[in-house]
Amino acid sequence: MDQQETRVEDLWFSNDTLVIRAEKKLFRVSKSLLAARSSVFRDMVAFPQPSADTELIDGSPVVSLHNSAADVEFLLRAIFDSSYFMPPPECVRLDVVLGILRLSHKYDIEYLRRRALSHLSPGYYFTSVEQYRARTMANILYNSDNRTLDHLSLIEAATEVGALWLLPIAYYCASVTGSDTLGGMIESGNSGRSVHKCGTTLPDLILGNVSVSRFLSMPSTGECQHEEACNQFRFLVLSNVFFEQINLGSLVFPLEFWDEAMWRVMGTKMCSPCHNASRASHTAALEAFWDRLPTMYGLPPWTELETMRSVTMGEST
Numbered sequence: 001m002d003q004q005e006t007r008v009e010d011l012w013f014s015n016d017t018l019v020i021r022a023e024k025k026l027f028r029v030s031k032s033l034l035a036a037r038s039s040v041f042r043d044m045v046a047f048p049q050p051s052a053d054t055e056l057i058d059g060s061p062v063v064s065l066h067n068s069a070a071d072v073e074f075l076l077r078a079i080f081d082s083s084y085f086m087p088p089p090e091c092v093r094l095d096v097v098l099g100i101l102r103l104s105h106k107y108d109i110e111y112l113r114r115r116a117l118s119h120l121s122p123g124y125y126f127t128s129v130e131q132y133r134a135r136t137m138a139n140i141l142y143n144s145d146n147r148t149l150d151h152l153s154l155i156e157a158a159t160e161v162g163a164l165w166l167l168p169i170a171y172y173c174a175s176v177t178g179s180d181t182l183g184g185m186i187e188s189g190n191s192g193r194s195v196h197k198c199g200t201t202l203p204d205l206i207l208g209n210v211s212v213s214r215f216l217s218m219p220s221t222g223e224c225q226h227e228e229a230c231n232q233f234r235f236l237v238l239s240n241v242f243f244e245q246i247n248l249g250s251l252v253f254p255l256e257f258w259d260e261a262m263w264r265v266m267g268t269k270m271c272s273p274c275h276n277a278s279r280a281s282h283t284a285a286l287e288a289f290w291d292r293l294p295t296m297y298g299l300p301p302w303t304e305l306e307t308m309r310s311v312t313m314g315e316s317t
Contacts, residue, residue: 011076017060018045022072028060029076037079040107067106071099078104078112085112088119094141094150098157105161114313117163124154124166125309127302129290132169132255148177155194163312165305171297174198175205176253197297204296208254208289213241215281225271233269234278254289258282 004024011027018034020027035042044063055062065072074096078085085092085100101116103109123141126132144150151174158166174182175198182195216238220227267275294301300308309315 008073011073011080019057019060019062020072020076021062021064022067023069025069025073026057027072027076028058029080034079037112038107038109067103068099070095071103074099075103075107075109075112079109085115087115088122092119092141094153097141098153101161101163102157113161117166117313120154120158120163120166121309124158124169126169127306129255129286132290133259133286148174148182151177152194156192159194162308164299165309167299168294168297168302168305171198171201172255172293175201201296204292205252205254208292209252209257211285211289212254212257212282213238214285215278216241218278218281221273221277223273225273230270230274233266237266255286 005021005026006024007026007028011029016031017028018031020029031045035045074085078100085096097116097119100112101120104112104116119141123135126135141150151170155167155170155174158164158170171194174194182198216234218234220230224230263275263279266278270278291302294305299305
């Protein structure tokens with residue numbers, strides 16, 4: 001054993017064991033239980049008995065895995081400690097979820113793969129724009145103070161395992177929250193394909209913002225009861241929106257623009273016909289942007305993504 005290698009004591013068992021090495025960490029775990037959980041590990045332990053030149057540690061054969069030690073530890077704890085990686089709504093750190101997702105996919109541990117995906121779905125998969133806008137921060141897992149990096153980490157893991165239905169929202173969130181982070185990564189040369197994809201969609205996001213806010217520049221309807229007041233209020237709000245977006249450099253958030261609190265205020269400042277027409281325009285623009293969202297990032301449409309998700313999660317009939 002390498003002098004710098006350390007044993008993970010609570011993942012160091014005594015009977016029927018196999019030693020797993022990942023970077024500088026060692027884990028001695030039950031071969032039988034590991035084989036029962038994973039077809040890949042089952043094939044590993046099905047090899048003939050150790051020969052004279054097989055590396056042994058404390059009498060157990062050693063298998064080296066070319067994965068991060070952190071991810072391997074997350075996976076083994078999930079397998080050998082039933083309380084470690086509970087299903088949602090149990091709160092789990094994002095790095096733990098993504099580590100288990102990657103390795104359960106690689107080593108064919110289906111129940112853990114589905115569990116990891118079920119932890120991600122509340123924050124990154126929605127069946128409609130209304131459902132997305134009704135989400136709460138409690139649905140979203142973050143691992144660090146830099147949300148953009150968290151979104152990018154999820155994009156990388158979801159792409160690796162083929163969970164494409166998580167990507168439209170992950171890409172969108174990275175795009176709208178991360179201009180400084182994305183720009184810095186591109187300038188430093190440390191960006192990958194996902195970062196560039198986020199950057200190239202900025203014109204689409206700006207056009208989306210224009211579309212969902214167009215109701216603020218609509219003329220009063222023929223049924224308007226207070227034309228001067230309605231137009232004055234729209235002009236005032238539109239001026240404030242442009243001030244925030246241009247003078248203050250605010251980012252664009254097409255899917256978040258104009259919440260229920262603002263509609264309530266608008267209902268007290270405008271006549272009912274103009275308020276209703278504004279809301280109908282906003283709703284139509286939101287739904288049109290939502291429909292375009294996956295294809296903006298080179299992904300299949302929502303209907304295909306839902307089919308993929310249903311098959312993977314075992315929900316298809």
